[in-house]
Each structure stands twice: as structure tokens, then as C-alpha cells.
Amino acid sequence: MHKPASIYFFGSCLVDLLYPKAGLAGMQLIRREGVEVIFPRDQTCCGQPAFNSGYREEALAVARSLLACFPREIPLVVPSGSCGGMIRQHWPTLFTGQPDEAQALALAAHTYELTEFLVDVLQIRLTDLGEPMKVAIHTSCSARREMGVADHIESLVAQLDKVEVVTQERKAECCGFGGTFALKQADVSGAMVRDKTDALQATGAQRVISQDCGCLMNIGGALEKQERELQSQHIAEFLLERSP
Numbered sequence: 001m002h003k004p005a006s007i008y009f010f011g012s013c014l015v016d017l018l019y020p021k022a023g024l025a026g027m028q029l030i031r032r033e034g035v036e037v038i039f040p041r042d043q044t045c046c047g048q049p050a051f052n053s054g055y056r057e058e059a060l061a062v063a064r065s066l067l068a069c070f071p072r073e074i075p076l077v078v079p080s081g082s083c084g085g086m087i088r089q090h091w092p093t094l095f096t097g098q099p100d101e102a103q104a105l106a107l108a109a110h111t112y113e114l115t116e117f118l119v120d121v122l123q124i125r126l127t128d129l130g131e132p133m134k135v136a137i138h139t140s141c142s143a144r145r146e147m148g149v150a151d152h153i154e155s156l157v158a159q160l161d162k163v164e165v166v167t168q169e170r171k172a173e174c175c176g177f178g179g180t181f182a183l184k185q186a187d188v189s190g191a192m193v194r195d196k197t198d199a200l201q202a203t204g205a206q207r208v209i210s211q212d213c214g215c216l217m218n219i220g221g222a223l224e225k226q227e228r229e230l231q232s233q234h235i236a237e238f239l240l241e242r243s244p
Contacts, residue, residue, distance in 0.1 A: 001121055006036040007075045010066070012083045013045050014213035022213060022234035026079040026114050029236060033122045040069035048086040051094065053180050060094055067091075067104055075121070076111045079236055081143025081212050082179070084113040089146050113143060115152035115211050115235060126243040128160035135238075136166055136205035138196070138219060140212035141174050153211050153235050160242050166203040170196055177218035193222045201230055211235045 007030065015023040027037045047063035050056075070076055078084040088111045095104035118124045137153055144150040157163055176182065176192025196219060200208050208223075208230060210216050220232035 001075075003033070003122060004035060004075055006038060006072075007077050007117075008070045008072070009037050009039045010043055010046070010070075010076055010078045010083065010087075011039070012078060012080045012213065014217065015079060018217060019213045019234060022079055022236050025234070025236035025240040026077070028240060029118060029124070030077065030122070033124060035122070038074075043069045046083045046086045047094070048083060048090075049180055051086065051090060056094065060098070063091060063094055063104070064098075064100065067100060067107060070107055073106055073110065075117065076107060077114055077117045078111065079114040079211065079234065080214075081113050081140045081147045081149065082214055084111055084116075085142040085146030087111045113147045113149050113152075113211065115143075115156060116147065116149040119152045119155055124156070126156070126159040126239060128162045128242050129244065130160070130162055130242040132162045132164070133207065134164045134166050134203070134205045136168050136200050136203045136208045137171075138168075138175060138200070138208055138210040138215055139172075140210060140215045141178070143211055144172070153209065156235065156239060157209065160239075163242065166205050168196075168199040168203050170199040175215045175218050177214045179214065182218065189218075193218050197222050197226060197228065197230075201228055205230060207238070208232045209235050209238050 009027050011023040030037050045062050046066055047059035051059035088108045091104050091108045095101045139150045157165055175196045176189040182189040216232045223230050
């Protein structure tokens with residue numbers, strides 16, 4: 001599609017509560033490309049936690065509340081492969097047979113994960129003004145499998161000529177978060193994130209970059225608990241820091 005005049009921005013629960021700078025950075029990256037960013041203040045959750053736990057009626061109620069925040073047929077940009085995947089892939093099923101099914105399908109059809117929107121729609125061009133740095137990239141399972149944008153974060157970082165990307169041994173493996181999975185299967189989740197942090201640390205990277213705050217919370221929290229120096233950061237913040 002061509003560059004739109006306006007977009008909606010859905011911050012997601014984790015951005016709102018824990019990573020507001022990631023959301024602000026994402027909006028700033030879009031605005032400086034000449035696109036108006038609309039952030040409806042009543043937005044809440046996409047319904048994914050309830051949906052993944054089998055509470056479909058409750059998930060529908062939450063999703064319907066969010067759907068009402070985006071009445072215009074303009075792109076919806078989400079700085080999260082997980083939430084983007086919920087809206088684009090699962091809302092059509094969730095809203096089947098509902099009176100607002102057509103509206104939900106229309107929104108799902110023009111929902112974009114942030115890196116997808118920056119690369120495919122805005123075709124953003126970056127100039128690296130930062131110091132030389134080594135980074136490792138973690139692509140979330142949702143961004144990889146549901147949204148199909150695993151390579152977009154890498155194509156953005158590739159534009160930064162002073163950034164060296166180092167590849168982790170367990171690049172395509174889940175970090176162990178998986179939303180409610182981390183609560184229901186805490187021991188398994190803990191073992192998975194330990195494998196992930198060991199692989200990331202072994203790369204010699206100075207920072208690990210991802211486009212999903214759930215993964216960042218899990219990996220970053222584990223690194224902090226393990227008293228490791230490796231830092232985690234959302235891709236939007238990283239891009240804005242390197243190319244202000």
C-alpha cells in the first residue's frame with residue numbers, strides 16, 4: 001500500500017504499563033515520516049490473555065471494546081508481533097457470526113506490526129549516528145509465525161552501518177514467555193529463558209533487540225536476575241537512539 005496520511009497506534013498492555021518509551025519511540029518514527037499518528041486514549045487490551053486461556057466470551061468483550069477505539073478504515077500499527085497476530089489472525093475467528101464481524105475483519109486486514117509498517121509501507125531510511133556496537137536480535141514467535149515478519153527487524157538494523165549483528169545459537173527458539181504459558185508452566189519457561197540468555201551472552205553482544213515487549217520482559221528480567229551486563233531494548237527505541 002501507499003504511505004497513508006494517518007494511522008492508528010495500538011500501544012498494547014505491556015507498552016502501556018512497562019515499556020512506554022517503546023511506544024513513544026514507535027510513534028515518533030512514524031510521525032517523522034510525515035504520517036499523522038492517532039492514539040485513542042480508551043484503548044486497553046486486544047483480548048489475547050483471555051483468548052489463549054480458553055475464555056472466548058471474555059476475550060470477545062475485551063476485543064470489542066478495543067475495536068470501538070478504531071472506527072476509521074486506516075492502518076492500525078502495533079509495536080508487538082503478539083498483539084498484531086491476535087488482531088490479524090485470531091479476531092476473524094473470535095468475531096465470527098457477531099454483529100460487528102465486518103468491522104473486525106476490516107481492522108484485521110489493515111493491522112501491521114511496527115517493523116512491518118516501517119519497512120513495507122513507509123520504506124524508512126536510516127542514518128546511523130551512534131557508536132560502534134554489537135547487537136543480538138531476538139524475533140518473537142508471533143512475529144515469526146503469525147505475522148511473518150521475522151526478517152523485518154534485521155533489515156532495519158542492517159541500515160545502521162556502525163552496528164554489527166551477532167547471531168545467537170538458538171536464534172529461532174522461543175524465549176519461554178508465551179504469555180500465560182510462563183505462569184502455567186513456570187519451570188519449563190524458566191529453563192527455556194536460561195537457554196536463551198546463555199546463547200545471547202555467548203555472542204558477546206552489548207545489547208539484545210526485539211520487537212515484542214513480552215520477550216524483552218522475560219529475557220531482560222532473566223538477564224538482570226542472573227546479574228549479567230547484557231541489556232535488552234525494543235527495536236523502536238534502538239532505532240530512534242541510533243538515528244534520531
